Amino acid sequence: NLSDNLDGENVAYTDVDNNFSVGQTINQVNSPALKLKTNSATEGSYAELQFVNTSGPNGNIWIRGLRGSDFNYNYLQIGTQGVARYEISGDGNHDFKSGTATFGGALTGTSANFSGNVGIGTDTPIEKLDVNGNIIARGTYPEIVVSHNGTALGGIRSDAGNKLEFKTFTSAPISLQVNSSEKMRITNDGNVGIGNNNPDEKLTVGGNIST
Secondary structure (H helix, E strand, O other): OOOOOOOOEEEEEEOOOOOEEEEHHHHHHOOOOOEEEOOHHHHHEEEEEEEEEOOOOOOOOEEEEEOOOOOHHHHEEEEOOOOEEEEEEOOOOEEOOOOOOOOOOOOOOOOOOEOOOEEEEEOOOOEEOOOOOOOOOOOOOEEEEEEEOEEEEEEEOOHHHHHHEEEEOOOEEEEEEEEEEEEEEEOOOEEEEEOOOOOOOOOOOOOOOOO
16 A cells, blocks of 8 residues: 555555545545556456546446557547447547547547447437538549448449539439439430339330420
């Protein structure tokens, strides 16, 4: 045990369980507000700093350095209630594990992983990405791609020819719908159907034409 007493206060104290207390009185050392823990240096071990809330409902907050197989797989974790909430790896990847993450400013970097819904401009996202405001895709060939079960079906792209492309990547047709009902279709061979979902000519109309 190491302690420094100043005017009856315990400045630093280490108990038999390696709990380290700072600024604690002697009668507080059994429930220290600050804990330092170290395990072995083997893969999967960690060093942990705990902030203990002995009276609140949400338990402890901890910061943990977790050892991986090499530098790229070492992790810094922040957690509450025994659950990791946020993790950054040695190669700079960010992983928001659980709970809600709120950012008041810009979030920049090469990559970030979110396991839940992400809201930009909203703190109650109802989908994987929920944006309250406008979205801009920048670059020489900015593109938004729609994928189904891992297969990219199509998307929207702007190219250097100053045109907007609305296209598919497979032989699947393009279907234009209103109120979830198809009104026009463009097939793989370039046929267009209006009111007809199987056009056999360059223009097939299922109904009257007014000129």
